[in-house]
Amino acid sequence: MKKALLVLLMTIGMFWVSINSLFANGQNESPSDDNDVTVETSVPMTGGSLRLVWQPMNTLDVHWTGSDPVWQLGYHIFETVLALDEKSQPIPNLCSWEYQDGQTTLILHVRQGVLFQDGTEMKAEDVNASLKRWLSKSSFAKLAFKNLKDLEVLDEYTIKMTLSQPSPTALTALAFQDQGPYVMPKYVLDEAGNASVKKYIGTGPYKLAEWSPDRYIKLERFEDYCGLDGEPKGYGGAKKQYLDSMYWIVVKDAMTQIQALTSGDCKVGVYSATQLDQFKGYDNLVIEPTGERASMSITFNLKQGIMTNINMRRAVLSALDMNQVMYAACGGKEEFYDCNPGWGPEKTIWENNIGSDVYNKQDLQKxxxxxxxxxxxxEPIVFYGNNSTDSDKNAAMVVAEQLKQAGMNIDLRIVDWATLTQVRTDPTAYNMWCNGYTIKPDPALIAFVGNSWPGWWNTDTKNALLNNLMTEANQEKRVEAWHAFCNLIWEELPVVKIGDFNTAIVYDKHVKGIPVSAPWRRFYWNTWLTK
Structure with a gap:
């Protein structure tokens, strides 16, 4: 059965794959390495340009979008108020902090002498303006600072945040990197008003040098970067600028993504398990599982349309064989996926098996x-998937086929990731969409729990339980609140989880310092080339 499923996917997949010319996409924009000398050393070396396989993007506004590729590239240009270390604990970054008044007053001390990439110094007014914009855009920020009473600048380097009651997730929110509190110059935000910013200026170790839409983005070393001393610490600490520049090469289809590395045109790429066999025989390439784990899921449009009916959502859940979907999503490589109902990170206090009574219980009679x-x-059910990876595409295709066999009229639309991130914000455009939710260190960080997240899960019961989860300071009681919240997820079904999966990072052996074990995401400061 599984072999037949893979054969079916390969046949269908031929329709979607077209080989575009990667090598016209910025091939001549970076220095040739034909005459470079290979130096095998574990000692970091300075110099060179790193070319990475990347996905299409229509903005670099890290406050504005819910797109992973934007955030991951944006880490290098922009920096957050605080940062998460290798144990996912908040540490000072652009600011340090202190609590007063029983943790209802949070004082942020802005690090002095930090320069933006336009040469101006970052001050409290820039941090304040960035925080206000972030609080208006990020669903997690709105939850973590739900009880924020006042945000004010005390002096050039001090900000005061006043809460009506303590927030156990406040510091994590100020440190989190996905749609996090990135600091930009106040004048850039003032110019943008209520629109997306047009000037991409941050304090990060690399600055935007060129952007050729749908071709490449070039970042180059910010020579006046004001980094922290000491050692790297997760997303914070020291950020070494070994690379002169980075080219993020936009590649839209799966086969060309593979050719980008096997040809040597690019040196780093992230791939789904379905693609890994095609790297066999290339001894110059290293393949390692990433520390990034995600939950393949279906998100329902609860604002309008047919999926506002709970029985339709229950029908979808009962129609699915999760093992088949995940087998296809990971190309039959069972070591890359796991079928379970849990939403918390494993081996933590948040891990549980709530939902096992209804999860992966395919029953066509039901x-x-x-x-x-x-x-x-x-009636037609408009279902969006994306082709950014074979895992995403295959999952959507198998889900659609299972739902059709169960008697539903599925209108499957496979688009690129940039298009999906736009479509999903329009409640008139779809009934459900498929993607992977990155597993977060704190369950309150999961994207779909926010009322404004596309899908729009907004019920009185959910809001009350979420308030408990966001405000309870006692850890044991907070775990209890999380258990109640997980029960509600499987009761109200704003999403249906299919299973957890990993990706793999593939890179040339001359690339060193790749952070494969870093939690969730990748960055390329502290990375260097030996050739």
Whole structure:
């Protein structure tokens, strides 16, 4: 059965794959390495340009978007107020902090002498303006600072945040990198107003040098970078600028992504398990699982349309064989996925098996009952997937096929990631969409728990339980609140989790300092080339 499934996917996949010319995409924009000398050393070396396989993007505004590729590139240009260390604990970054008044007053001390990439000094007014914009855009910021009463500048290097009650997630929010509190110059934010920023200026170790849309983005070393001393610490600490520049080469289809590395045109790429066999025989390439784990899921449009009916969502859950979907998503490589109902990171206090009574219990008779109870008459169900990776695409295709076999009229639309991030914000455009939610160190960070996240899960019960999760200071009681919240996820079904999966990072052996074990995401400061 599994072999037949893979054959079916390969056949269908031929329709989606077209080989575009990568090598016209910025091939001549970086120095040739034909005459470079290879030096095998574990001692970091300065110089060279790193070319990475990347995905299409329509903005670099890290406050504005929910797109992983934007954030991961943006880490290098912008920096957050605080940062998370290798144990996911908040540490000072652009600011340090102190609590007063029983943790209802949070004082941020702005690090002095830090320069923006336009040469101006970062001051409290820039941090303050950036925080205000972040608080208006980030669903997690809104939750963590739900009880924020006042945000004020005390002097050039001090900010005061006043809360009506303590927030156990405040520091994590100020340190988190995905749509995090990145600091930009106040004048850039003033110029943008209510629109996306047009000037990409931060304090990070690399600055934007060139952007050729749908071709490449070039970052180059920010020579006046004001980094921290000492050792690297997760997303914080010392950030060494060994590379002169980085080219993030936009590659839209899976086969060309593979050719980008096997040809030597690019040196680093992240790939789904389905693609790894095609790197066999290339001794110059290193393949390692990333520390990034995600939960493949279906998110429902709860604002309008057919999926606002709970029985339709139950029908989808009962129609799915999660093992088949994940087997296809990971190309049959079972070591890259796991089918379980949990939403918390494993081997932590947040791990649980809540939902196991309904998860992965395919029952087509129940599907019919739920469809009848919903009054379903065969209306089209618009279902979006994306082709940024074979894992995402394969999962959406197998889900669509299972739902069709269960009696649903599925209108499957496979688009690129940039398009999906736009479409999913329009409640008139779809009924459900498929993607992977990155597993977070704190469950309150999961994207779909926010009322403004596309899908728009906003019920009184959910908001009350979420408030408990966000405000409870006692850890044991907070775990209890999380258990209650997990029960509600499987009761109200704003999403259906399919399974957890890993990606792999593939890189040339002359690239050193790749942070494969860093939590969740990748960055390329502290990375160097030996050739």
């Amino acid at each position: 599907v019919k009952q739920y469809l009848n109870a919903a009054g379903y008459k065969g």
